[in-house]
Amino acid sequence: MDEFALIRALAAKLPPPGEDVMVPIGDDCAVVEGKGRMAITTDAVVEGVHFRRDTLSPPQIGYRAVAAAVSDIAAMGGHPAWITIALAVPGAWPLEDVVALYDGVSEAASSLGASVVGGDVVSTEGPLWMSITAVGKVDRPVTRAGARPGDVLFVTGSLGGSAAGLDILLGRRAGSPVAQAALIARHRRPTPRIAFGREAARLGATALDDISDGLASELNEIAEASGVRLIVEADRIPVQPEVTEYARALGADPLAYALYGGEDYELVGTAPRDVFARLLAVAPIVGTPVAAIGRVEEGDGVVMRRAGRLEVVARKGYNHFER
Amino acid sequence: MDEFALIRALAAKLPPPGEDVMVPIGDDCAVVEGKGRMAITTDAVVEGVHFRRDTLSPPQIGYRAVAAAVSDIAAMGGHPAWITIALAVPGAWPLEDVVALYDGVSEAASSLGASVVGGDVVSTEGPLWMSITAVGKVDRPVTRAGARPGDVLFVTGSLGGSAAGLDILLGRRAGSPVAQAALIARHRRPTPRIAFGREAARLGATALDDISDGLASELNEIAEASGVRLIVEADRIPVQPEVTEYARALGADPLAYALYGGEDYELVGTAPRDVFARLLAVAPIVGTPVAAIGRVEEGDGVVMRRAGRLEVVARKGYNHFER
Structure with a gap:
């Protein structure tokens, strides 16, 4: 060949x-109707x-x-x-x-x-x-830079499954076979939240980011770009149930998978309270669960409340060039 | 770092x-005004x-x-x-x-x-x-597929310099230092023919391709996509003068550099006679030489007339997967 x-x-x-493609694969360029x-x-x-x-x-x-x-x-x-x-x-x-x-x-x-x-x-x-x-x-772009004090901090779906599935694939097996299969499937087949993202933009979300490097990293991106502080309630972070089972069987912290695991491709964002209420209503229609996990305040950085204590959430995750 | x-x-x-960039580097995507x-x-x-x-x-x-x-x-x-x-x-x-x-x-x-x-x-x-x-x-896309019998076959600039420059850089030195320096410069700094391409489209060129894999390969692309035969006059192909000097000093065929060398990033195309006449007139304005090197006929393949003899020009050039 x-x-x-x-x-x-x-x-x-x-x-x-699609019909908007005038010149498809095979020439110097594709030509599309913008x-x-x-x-x-x-x-x-x-x-x-x-x-x-x-x-x-x-x-x-x-x-x-x-x-x-x-x-x-x-x-x-x-x-x-x-x-x-x-x-x-x-x-x-x-x-x-x-x-x-x-x-x-x-x-x-x-x-x-x-x-x-x-x-x-x-x-x-x-x-x-x-x-x-x-x-x-994109009609109304939603960057990472629009979060405002008073906004609700939200996340779609559930987190940690992709990283846990990868750990299992790399040989770190624990928990039930059913849970392991679910986590492996989650790693192998992420679902970009296109419909939810479009609704969030239409309804007036102020910031939006996808979770490729882990929630901790994306939260820090939003806080830095928007010039705000994000307050996260640890017990509201939607950890995928199989992650909890898997991590406990390993003796590991389930929340660490959600915060630092990455590649879940869920969306994290911020919205004024009334916009978030409308997002909650539209979520079942687009088949995407959404949960409030905290709020936006004046200040900087990301702070998480866990078991009554506040801790700073550092930007951590995969870094290609730590030399 | x-x-x-x-x-x-x-x-x-x-x-x-530019002003048409609404969201630049630094977010999930760039957003531009299409x-x-x-x-x-x-x-x-x-x-x-x-x-x-x-x-x-x-x-x-x-x-x-x-x-x-x-x-x-x-x-x-x-x-x-x-x-x-x-x-x-x-x-x-x-x-x-x-x-x-x-x-x-x-x-x-x-x-x-x-x-x-x-x-x-x-x-x-x-x-x-x-x-x-x-x-x-792009207002009026010009693919490789529009060449019609009777059209003029043309090429911009001069050919073969990039491949000859690469040969020199790889140690195959020959000819004068001045010619060698010109060929190395040609290899290192190609100039895409944007203004000429736009004029060719505006005036009604029927096919257009850039010479990345060598003239022979691109001619075959046009002939195949358009369902026509291309007749090339060897002595009209604009070989870069330093290529001729270099190849002769090596005992090599200068034309082989133009046909099979590639990476010159000149344009090759076809146009009806009256369109080509207008292209000739506009060429000096956009600072791009253009030369007729043959014509389009009914049939298939690429045929070159050289020293009175006809030969088939095969698609030859760099192929990534000859296994």
Whole structure:
């Protein structure tokens, strides 16, 4: 299989592009019909850093890479439209596994409502990597910088499951087989909160971020960008129930998975009280649980109340360049 | 330096974003004001495959990576607006060299009229790589598929210089020092033909492609996508004069550099005769030489007339996956 045959095999995996795609894969560029404001984001994954062959199958690698990029669009209050993919292939990867990456890419793009419109395929002497660019439409962008004193601090879904699932995949098994299976599934198949993000933007949320690096890191991002202090109630943080079971069986702190685990791709944000009340009402309609976990105050940093004591929550999580 | 400090150091190198950027680097996504039709392209470069540390300095690596992506926008008849960059950094690269990549990124973005609006920085155990996504505005896209029998086949600038420059950098020295310096400069600093591409689109060119893989490969792309035969006159192909000097000193065929060398980032295209006449008139205004090198006929494939004989020009050039 040569480069052109590989590109054809990858493109054949993809669903037909949407009606807003004038020139699809195969020319110098894709051409699309732009509409108003757009969100653009790029997210890269590297074998050995973001995944391993024994923790994710090729379709799972492809699915997660697209989901992670699209999650950034959701965190801006937008919805994804177009995706490009750069893919670097090492000689040691069988080409059928490379093509199988695109089963996951295709599934993610279809289910998230985006068209894969282009990319680049190159060889590398190093590990396999993918760089995903997602372009979406966004009417009212919600950055990290709008949190105001008095706002409610909220988070969607439940946290900690992805990191616990990864720990299990890396051999640290504990708890019931059912709980372990649920955590592994959570790691392998995140769901970007597109519909909730759009509602949050429409209703007037003041800040929004997706949880890729762990809740602690994202809270610090919002506090710093907005110039406010965030007060978190530890017992309100929605830790995934299986995480609690797993962590207790290990003798570990379940909350640490939620705070520092990352890759849950839930949304964390802030909103005035009346906006949050409307978000609570709309949450069941978009199928996304949401919970208030604290509030915004004047000041700086992130402070958590746990068992009656206050502690500072440091920005901690994966850092690529601690040299 | 940690990940956040590195990102700040990279962002500090960049010129201020354009007025159409509502949310710049630093949030989940960039948000931009879209306007009508847009071209999207992604282009990746990998150390050891697309460049080596001894052939390009870090700023040259950054400049060329951006120029190569923007060239795809030019080949669609568009002009670039926004760029995102995924960058993977191996432990062996000094961080000051990583930051210096962005001197070139910044220079390319400024000179080509684009804003760098985001990206991702990750670590890797393999070679350094960059994946560049460029999004541009395009009024009338010119694909590879519109060439029609009777059209003139044209090419901009001169060809072969980049590949000859690379050969010299890899130690294959020949010819005068002045010619060698010109060829090395040509390799290190390509110029995407944005203004010419836009004029070609506006005036009614029927096909357009940029020369990244060599003229032979791009001609075959156009012939195949358009369902036509291209007839090329060998003695009209504008080989860069220093390439002729260099190749003759080596005992090599200068034309082989133009046909198979690649990375010249000139444009090759087709246009009806009257459109080509207008392109000839506008070429000096946009500072881009253009030459007719043949014509479009019914049939398929690419045929070159050289010294009175006809030969088929095969698609040849760098192929990432010849296994």
